[in-house]
Amino acid sequence: MNAAKQNKWLTVKSVGGILAIIFFFIPFFFPAEGLSVAGNRMLSIFLMAVALWITEAIPLHATAALIIMLNILLISNRALFSLPDDFSAPPFASFFATLASPILMLFLGGFFLADGAAKFKLDRNLAKTLLKPFGSKPANIILGMMLIVAVFSMFMSNTAATAAFMAVVLPVIAKLPEGDRGRAALALCIPVAANVGGMGTPVGTPPNAIALGALNAQGINISFVHWMAMVFPFMLIVLLAAWQFLVRVFPPSVKEIKIEINSTYDRSPQAILFYFTAGLTLLLWFTEPLHGISSAIVGFVPVVVMLSTRLISEKEFHSMQWSVLWLVAGGIALGSGVGATGLDEWLIGLVPWDNVPVAAVAGMLALTALAFSTIISNSATANLVVPIAMSLSVSLGDEMSRVAAAMFVAIGASLAMMLPISTPPNAIAYSSGQVKTKQMALSGALVGTVGLLVFILVAPRVWDLFGLMP
């Protein structure tokens, strides 16, 4: 039995592991010309990271840890093999410090708020309240659901938001007649909204944090509200486009849809304390230009409050999504290594960019991110592409800011939702059995196209117009 299975030792993972080792040693035996010793070493790490993050031969966060260690062993001031004197090796502690990057503290704050919201059922209660004004017409309900899911996934993980709202939507779908195309609309609207909504804030999804982390490493700080101002309006446009697409292509046959979410607001002292903490954190995040307290520091407020008041128990603390933070840290370490060794400049130098229009470069960056993250993890994509994007923007002079470059990559990664494996929200919707791969590909393609057009062609002009570009 399972004869076939036993023969398949040649799995993606084992191939990935072998490739990673081969990739790692290529620059040692065939050093790239015009690249320093440190640059060649960094190329080894980078190639290995590409192989590991694409194939997931080892867990994503394990690759991140490996990158941090290899950075220290190969290119830091404590490198095992000596580096040329003209290379100013970064202190090894700076690579460890990526694990406590301020941007991670901001992200951690997001985790705490999301966990608290789930614990006190604030997400579902708010959803009920917010869904009321949308009535019972299917198209309106779908719009309402999408807006709510998008808003929630701006603050909690896209996956959790999808899971929570799929549970609400699945019973509704079950009441639709078999073969009703509206089933696909309802099942797709949730992951689409969650994926798109994740773009909305720095804490919405890991690629945002990776982009911000890379910027932060280069001394550029983007506040919470600044990011929102830049992305949120365009995110809404993409969301509305997706809504129109879904209700037109997969119109439900019924005239009325009733969504029942039965729950009431938790009014225990603990819950009220949480509401207050969450409100305060959001208020401080939104008003950073007024008080100037960094959003990372604000992000630590709910961490301290909720731990010290036991709103988050020790057990809940242990089961937090720590692996995501490690993954982001690995990305930041990779980016700073690439920058410090001059690998980025060498990579950019491979292509004569002078003749390429800026919009095309921007489009290419976002498209690369989109293409990669359709197959592999969004965070891994951002980790690999953000460093290159930022050095590319530098080489273009002032025509494209590093902020825009990093942001395009993060957004491109979030726009990838054509396949069930593209994101966990897609996997959830697909596993519910209510969506066919073809339908998902169609809606994913539309969201990707509209998103790229809006962000590459329209957004930069608007940002300039309102002076949003730092």
Added chain:
Amino acid sequence: MKNKPVILCLEDEPEVRDAILRDLAPFKPVARLEAADHVEDAKEVLAASAAAGEPIGLILCDHLMPGISGVEFLVGLQQDPAYAQTRKVLITGQAGLEDTVRAVNEARLHHYIAKPWTAEELQATVRDQLTEFVLATQDDPTPFIGVLDGPRILEHIAATGRDK
């Protein structure tokens, strides 16, 4: 899906086995169905699944069989830590109170289905039990949403799910 959990149906009468397996067909997308007509055969299935790296998710077991009884088999299985998470269901018309009590106390029996069963009852039980197994053992229970207890798995993901 790789390494699907196995549902093992241990039943000596071929007609009854056929019927149970057919009732379990909806679970095929997320689980592999295996059948055995006596305990020795069931042990072969266990060994083969272990070799293929497939976890035993659920054992549906008749009680009265030639050789070792179903309860005896389940009690023996309880000694093996490899099957600590395996859900154990007795489906029988003949187990007396004494056997049932023993199954509950010593084999940690999870559910009892009396024959004759209905498709709804059997499927609901298997859905519940396999969901329990999946949530306890699988890193990512997402692929099971559509076939098993969707709301419960979604609840679990909502509490633990992370972006990648």
Added chain:
Amino acid sequence: MVTTRTLLERLHEPDETVEAHLVAELDRLLGQPARQQAAADEILFQQGEELGGVIILLEGQVKLYKMINEQEVVFHSQTVGRLLGLLALSGLAHAFFNCRTITPVTYLRISVESLDRALQHSEDLQQVFLTVIMRSMARRSTRLVELQAEVLALNKNLARERDALAQTLRELQQAQSLLVESEKMATLGHLAAGVAHELNNPIAAINRSADFLQADLQALTAELPEGGVFGEMLQRALTHKPLSSREQRARRTALAEVLDDDTWAETLVEAGLEDVADYERLVTGLTGSRAERVAQLGRYYQLGSALRNIKGCSQRIAGLVKSLRGYSRADQADAAPVDIHEGLEDTLCLFTNRLRAVKVEKQFAAIPPVHGHAGELNQVWTNLIANALDAMQDSGQLTLVTAERDGEVVVQVQDNGPGIPPAHQSRIFDVRFSTRQGRMEFGLGLGLSIVRNIVSRHGGRITVGSEPGCTVFSVCLPVAHQHSIPTRNPK
């Protein structure tokens, strides 16, 4: 003439002499005190009364008694003696007993003062008086010891009777529960017979419908353009013996090795396809993707399997119903020729679920019918088989032997259980005997006493031989014994 004697000498004189001497001495010293008379059944004194002296009985009889629980309890009548009021004299002052005359009596009543005076004057009187008192007291104390012994003996008798009563009660209760149990069996037998009869119709309908379905299905399939292969799949499922789970898995593994695809191999095997050649031959005429084509074949195979299962199972039910009817019929019918083998087979059939782990060996010889009640004899076989299975704990070998010997039919039920301890062998046919310590299993194993009862009413006998690993119950029944056999519950 009064002669002076020593006390020892006095003690050896007869009562009359001593008493006459006492009266003579008192007459002498107190100047002939007046003789008093009392009729029969008259009270001389009462318990608690102050006597102030003694009474000396000259003629007639009295009894001393006490009132206990408002009943007259006589302590002394023969042993009273001549001197009354002795206990009062000894310091109690009040009478201890009631004293009633039995015959008319003549007596002397002598006050303590007079007695004291007389005793002071005559040493002889002292001796006589002492002698009388001693004799009287000795007689009374002997009587007390006898009374005590009587009470003990009575108590012993009482306890014996009480034990006997309790034993009888226990036996009565056991007999009653056996009776209840056998009544339950009888009721259940009637019910079973009724249910079995009722089941006949649906079972017949299911059996026939399955046949009709099969015929129609085959006709329908034949009309299809692909009827050939579909019909073949249908027929294959209907006629093939179902594979064991092991064979099925072996076939799947073999196919998976050829195809290098587990899921596909599983699909093919479930669709009833045997190997790749078989698959290729059957799908050639079909249209659609390979999965669709196999699904079409599979559908007909599944139809055939389902039909085969319905037919197989309904035949099993029909067999069970027949056995149940055979078993429970004619409990109240008149004695008739009974086929022993039929009864044994029916009984075995009803034990199917306990026989899964038991090897049953039947050594049946050609035997003539036995005259009797089929239902009751079935109860005999049921009890013997149930006991054998109990002894073997439902796994081992059960051997049933029939033979004809010297005009008798012999039926042996043999098991390889641990055997019956020799100490029990002589008692197992007792009404009271049970190794089940009060545990009453519903319906079965009513007890061998009932079995023996039924067998002996059929003019036969039952014997047991047992050693560890082999226990044989042999029932011998007379062949064609034409005398009428009383039914168990005569109307």
